[in-house]
Amino acid sequence: MIMPVRLRLTILFSVLVMIILCVVCGGIYYFSYTTRIANITKRLTNRAITTARLLGQKETFDRDLVQKIDSLTTIALKDKTVQAYDYQNNKIYSYSDLPADTLHIDESILDDARVSGSKYFRIGDKEAIAYHYSDSNARIVVISAAEDIDGKKGLRSLLNILLLSFFLGNVFVLVTGYIFSTRILLPIKKIAADVEEISAQNLTRRIETGITKDEWYQLADTMNRLLDRLQESFEFQRRFISNASHELSTPLTAISSQMQVTLQRERSLEEYKHVMQSVYEDVRHMSKLTQTLLEFAKASGDAGGLEINLLRIDEVILRLPAELARIDKHFKVSVEFVQLPENEAQLLVFGNEILLLMAIKNIVLNGCKYSKDHHTYVTLKANNKKIIITVKDNGPGIPENEISKIFQPFYRVKNNTDNDGFGLGLSLASKIVVMHKGTIEVASKMNVGSEFLISLPVAGTLH
Numbered sequence: 140m141i142m143p144v145r146l147r148l149t150i151l152f153s154v155l156v157m158i159i160l161c162v163v164c165g166g167i168y169y170f171s172y173t174t175r176i177a178n179i180t181k182r183l184t185n186r187a188i189t190t191a192r193l194l195g196q197k198e199t200f201d202r203d204l205v206q207k208i209d210s211l212t213t214i215a216l217k218d219k220t221v222q223a224y225d226y227q228n229n230k231i232y233s234y235s236d237l238p239a240d241t242l243h244i245d246e247s248i249l250d251d252a253r254v255s256g257s258k259y260f261r262i263g264d265k266e267a268i269a270y271h272y273s274d275s276n277a278r279i280v281v282i283s284a285a286e287d288i289d290g291k292k293g294l295r296s297l298l299n300i301l302l303l304s305f306f307l308g309n310v311f312v313l314v315t316g317y318i319f320s321t322r323i324l325l326p327i328k329k330i331a332a333d334v335e336e337i338s339a340q341n342l343t344r345r346i347e348t349g350i351t352k353d354e355w356y357q358l359a360d361t362m363n364r365l366l367d368r369l370q371e372s373f374e375f376q377r378r379f380i381s382n383a384s385h386e387l388s389t390p391l392t393a394i395s396s397q398m399q400v401t402l403q404r405e406r407s408l409e410e411y412k413h414v415m416q417s418v419y420e421d422v423r424h425m426s427k428l429t430q431t432l433l434e435f436a437k438a439s440g441d442a443g444g445l446e447i448n449l450l451r452i453d454e455v456i457l458r459l460p461a462e463l464a465r466i467d468k469h470f471k472v473s474v475e476f477v478q479l480p481e482n483e484a485q486l487l488v489f490g491n492e493i494l495l496l497m498a499i500k501n502i503v504l505n506g507c508k509y510s511k512d513h514h515t516y517v518t519l520k521a522n523n524k525k526i527i528i529t530v531k532d533n534g535p536g537i538p539e540n541e542i543s544k545i546f547q548p549f550y551r552v553k554n555n556t557d558n559d560g561f562g563l564g565l566s567l568a569s570k571i572v573v574m575h576k577g578t579i580e581v582a583s584k585m586n587v588g589s590e591f592l593i594s595l596p597v598a599g600t601l602h
């Protein structure tokens with residue numbers, strides 16, 4: 140059975156207070172009990188000493204007189220009994236408030252008193268003291284016993300008060316504990332209710348954080364930030380799908396309308412050839428787009444499912460000229476290694492070779508595509524922390540206000556468009572670089588050229 144947190148808190152709280160109350164009440168009771176015993180012992184001892192001294196004075200030894208004194212000096216000792224024994228354990232004196240109230244004293248008690256001076260013991264309901272008195276005249280043991288009525292009564296009422304306080308205290312703690320934990324957990328209920336109302340359709344809703352910056356505020360705030368990220372990612376997906384569908388539907392519409400027009404009547408072979416050529420180009424474009432979309436999907440996941448290896452970045456860079464020449468024979472890439480470290484380990488990167496090559500290739504490809512000379516200059520630098528790859532071209536440049544947008548999927552700068560592009564290359568490259576814990580920066584000057592700076596961490600610095 141799952142116990143609600145509220146109940147668990149209440150029980151924990153109550154048990155703690157119960158233990159504290161128990162210790163305090165127990166302590167008070169124990170202290171009062173020992174005080175009562177000390178008190179009655181003192182009084183009984185006084186009584187015994189007085190009687191012993193009187194009995195010790197042989198010249199005044201008058202049983203009746205001593206009994207009279209014993210009967211008069213009661214000082215709240217109820218049903219008092221005083222008995223005296225000589226060194227041979229013979230009873231030499233006896234007095235009791237109640238006539239036939241004689242105590243039967245064990246010889247061992249008398250012996251104990253002789254050894255230790257005095258001994259406290261109980262006999263029936265009474266408290267008793269065996270007191271050993273000795274002087275030049277006498278060596279006697281006086282037993283003085285009485286019922287500590289007042290002391291016991293006081294202790295009993297104290298016990299009742301303590302039990303009542305303990306019981307009432309626990310009830311109070313249970314009730315307040317329950318109210319307290321309900322109040323403490325109320326914000327959680329509110330947060331749960333708020334979250335319940337948030338769905339993929341109304342991701343704009345947020346959890347109420349309240350004003351006090353406590354732990355609940357932090358929880359709500361953290362969840363709100365998570366919702367921000369979720370909303371952003373949903374938005375991104377939505378825009379992406381709509382852009383991708385648009386990109387796919389444009390050539391499809393073109394194909395369909397071309398076919399429709401062509402099929403309206405008989406055409407010459409030349410005309411058919413022309414239409415086929417145009418359809419072929421559209422289909423090729425679409426096929427390339429779907430390929431890019433697939434690559435995009437691959438790079439959008441987390442790095443978990445990818446094959447990650449230690450790879451040498453200079454080897455990746457050296458593949459670029461051939462890769463670009465394969466795309467278009469006019470594309471030229473010059474590679475230059477500057478300030479390369481002597482230690483080859485500083486050129487090692489943890490990553491997926493295919494994806495990293497794809498990312499750098501996309502940036503280099505843009506340099507070749509958009510510049511008139513179709514020439515891109517790649518340089519590689521490295522220190523013990525970072526590997527820096529710069530990709531420079533003498534192209535048209537990117538307007539400053541658009542630099543931040545070029546990494547968004549499907550975004551294309553108006554004047555620098557190339558028929559083969561979809562606006563996905565840079566966003567794919569940025570995703571891959573971020574996945575490798577790197578960064579991309581852009582510096583561009585209109586009509587002079589652009590420079591992309593890719594920075595990747597050296598494998599040794601990644602943990």
Ligand code: ADP
Nearest residue numbers: 505506509545551552555560561562563564565
């Ligand atoms: P595309 O497939 O259109 O090249 P990208 O995501 O690679 O898509 O680039 C986005 C846009 O940024 C491009 O359409 C282009 O307008 C601009 N751009 C990227 N690189 C350069 C560059 N080196 N010089 C000028 N413009 C560039």
